[in-house]
Amino acid sequence: MAKRYEKVSEDVRRRIESGEYSPGDRLPAETALAAEYKVSLPTMRQALAALQTEGLIEKRHGRGNFVRKQRQRAERSNLRHQWEKNRARADLKERSSTGATELDTGLSIKQLAFHAQYERIQAPEELATALGVEPGTAVLKRTYRTRSTNEDEPLNVARSYIPYELAEQNPDLLDESQEPWPGGTMNQLHTVGVEVDRVEEVITARPPTGEEVEELGLMAGVSVMDVRKTLYDISGRIVEVADVVLPGDRYAVKCVTTLERW
Amino acid sequence: MAKRYEKVSEDVRRRIESGEYSPGDRLPAETALAAEYKVSLPTMRQALAALQTEGLIEKRHGRGNFVRKQRQRAERSNLRHQWEKNRARADLKERSSTGATELDTGLSIKQLAFHAQYERIQAPEELATALGVEPGTAVLKRTYRTRSTNEDEPLNVARSYIPYELAEQNPDLLDESQEPWPGGTMNQLHTVGVEVDRVEEVITARPPTGEEVEELGLMAGVSVMDVRKTLYDISGRIVEVADVVLPGDRYAVKCVTTLERW
DNA sequence: GAGTGGTCTAGACCACTGT
DNA sequence: CAGTGGTCTAGACCACTCC
Numbered sequence: 001m002a003k004r005y006e007k008v009s010e011d012v013r014r015r016i017e018s019g020e021y022s023p024g025d026r027l028p029a030e031t032a033l034a035a036e037y038k039v040s041l042p043t044m045r046q047a048l049a050a051l052q053t054e055g056l057i058e059k060r061h062g063r064g065n066f067v068r069k070q071r072q073r074a075e076r077s078n079l080r081h082q083w084e085k086n087r088a089r090a091d092l093k094e095r096s097s098t099g100a101t102e103l104d105t106g107l108s109i110k111q112l113a114f115h116a117q118y119e120r121i122q123a124p125e126e127l128a129t130a131l132g133v134e135p136g137t138a139v140l141k142r143t144y145r146t147r148s149t150n151e152d153e154p155l156n157v158a159r160s161y162i163p164y165e166l167a168e169q170n171p172d173l174l175d176e177s178q179e180p181w182p183g184g185t186m187n188q189l190h191t192v193g194v195e196v197d198r199v200e201e202v203i204t205a206r207p208p209t210g211e212e213v214e215e216l217g218l219m220a221g222v223s224v225m226d227v228r229k230t231l232y233d234i235s236g237r238i239v240e241v242a243d244v245v246l247p248g249d250r251y252a253v254k255c256v257t258t259l260e261r262w
Numbered sequence: 263m264a265k266r267y268e269k270v271s272e273d274v275r276r277r278i279e280s281g282e283y284s285p286g287d288r289l290p291a292e293t294a295l296a297a298e299y300k301v302s303l304p305t306m307r308q309a310l311a312a313l314q315t316e317g318l319i320e321k322r323h324g325r326g327n328f329v330r331k332q333r334q335r336a337e338r339s340n341l342r343h344q345w346e347k348n349r350a351r352a353d354l355k356e357r358s359s360t361g362a363t364e365l366d367t368g369l370s371i372k373q374l375a376f377h378a379q380y381e382r383i384q385a386p387e388e389l390a391t392a393l394g395v396e397p398g399t400a401v402l403k404r405t406y407r408t409r410s411t412n413e414d415e416p417l418n419v420a421r422s423y424i425p426y427e428l429a430e431q432n433p434d435l436l437d438e439s440q441e442p443w444p445g446g447t448m449n450q451l452h453t454v455g456v457e458v459d460r461v462e463e464v465i466t467a468r469p470p471t472g473e474e475v476e477e478l479g480l481m482a483g484v485s486v487m488d489v490r491k492t493l494y495d496i497s498g499r500i501v502e503v504a505d506v507v508l509p510g511d512r513y514a515v516k517c518v519t520t521l522e523r524w
Numbered sequence: 525g526a527g528t529g530g531t532c533t534a535g536a537c538c539a540c541t542g543t
Numbered sequence: 544c545a546g547t548g549g550t551c552t553a554g555a556c557c558a559c560t561c562c
Binding site: 050053054055073075078081082085089195196197199200201202203205206207210221222223224249251252254255257259261262 | 312315316317335337340343344351457458459460461463464466467468469471472484485486510511513514516517518519521523524
Binding site for chain 1: 548
């Protein structure tokens with residue numbers, strides 16, 4: 001009943017969990033393992049691929065198979081929205097001091113490299129629905145890439161969409177060279193008279209696309225979280241929709257809900 | 263530069279996205295595709311495996327490879343907590359009418375099959391930290407499995423942990439035959455004098471373990487979300503910790519944050 | 525039983541890593 | 544250069560699904 005590669009991967013898993021190999025250790029070469037378990041090389045590789053998918057080992061071309069270390073996760077809490085709103089009306093000096101991503105990661109502003117790209121697009125079907133506008137409406141699309149300068153691995157990619165009609169009320173908002181904008185989106189919206197009332201975030205999980213594996217430097221066998229954030233102003237109008245892609249092994253999303261008292 | 267299996271999977275992806283094959287359609291047999299692309303069968307299979315990992319196709323043993331349909335997602339909103347708290351003090355009739363999972367899925371209470379299992383355990387290290395108690399403290403562990411009676415696929419698995427000291431104040435809370443408890447955990451806690459003040463949920467994403475693939479009937483190439491929920495009462499004490507595993511292709515987690523007004 | 529995908533083998537050759 | 548994993552082949556045989 002049990003397939004050979006399953007038996008093999010079970011045994012290797014057992015050996016890792018028993019501590020015979022610790023996080024960071026290199027496993028014996030695939031040829032050596034194949035000989036030890038008396039299976040062909042492709043079968044051995046299938047067994048190891050299963051462990052990689054589970055996130056237990058990490059394959060490094062030309063170097064070996066390594067027991068994976070548990071990474072420390074950055075935590076992205078929804079409390080950041082109140083924090084950001086509070087800062088939206090603060091003075092320039094305070095707004096410049098730190099941003100929301102630094103809050104998540106615990107890194108200082110100098111350890112984060114930041115790249116923004118602006119574009120004027122016409123809203124396709126799905127986006128128009130999300131923004132509550134007619135398809136084809138002009139929208140300011142902003143693409144952000146955040147990297148840590150220590151590790152060269154990127155942290156996340158975000159795409160933000162704002163009705164063009166809203167953004168053009170302040171020409172500075174159309175200029176990508178102003179990034180990183182001190183005080184973030186909440187301050188930007190404040191400059192065009194918008195007060196944000198409610199933030200809705202919808203989180204889903206899926207395997208990364210091949211493109212994202214490249215872009216985010218992901219290991220095979222890692223999931224990503226899609227976070228779609230929708231900002232409503234105090235009149236109930238949607239003022240921003242943003243899609244953030246977070247590596248599943250490096251991020252946790254925290255959602256704090258305070259309940260009404262009895 | 264480009265590997266053959268990548269070229270092949272790219273082309274098949276293009277053909278699917280162009281609409282040559284629609285969701286639900288069967289692709290040609292692997293042997294036929296291998297011949298068409300002039301690659302060996304294993305290479306063809308590697309190309310298809312990549313598309314499976316991306317969630318684009320679904321392999322069905324003995325039947326063929328099918329273009330995957332986008333499933334409808336159940337949405338698990340944090341508004342459910344306020345909703346549940348409001349019902350915790352309602353009368354039995356109202357509490358019995360429907361529960362939080364029905365709220366998420368839009369299914370009626372009769373379409374959901376429910377299985378609960380209770381256990382008294384001693385808190386291991388990690389759990390003790392999460393509950394804010396000493397390791398070894400007695401804890402009531404409750405395992406819930408929810409299935410839809412239409413589709414035979416299970417919806418989710420949840421494990422809940424409550425300090426035993428708290429649960430034993432009401433003997434009914436120790437009896438698994440009382441499940442499904444009308445009014446849910448918030449009502450259960452209410453019977454021992456606890457008012458919940460704050461809910462914290464931490465969401466992470468990862469590939470499923472082999473066990474979960476079995477248990478939740480997942481396809482290979484699907485991610486799962488781990489939701490760790492922590493309930494605080496009005497004195498700041500932790501009264502429940504729960505771990506929920508949600509299939510990434512069938513669930514979305516929604517987090518609504520209402521901000522203070524200027 | 526015919527057709528499909530799943531497992532497994534034995535071995536060739538390529539690409540990356542470190543010395 | 545030696546050692547390691549990555550790609551690819553050609554083909555045998557097994558397991559599942561449907562008619």
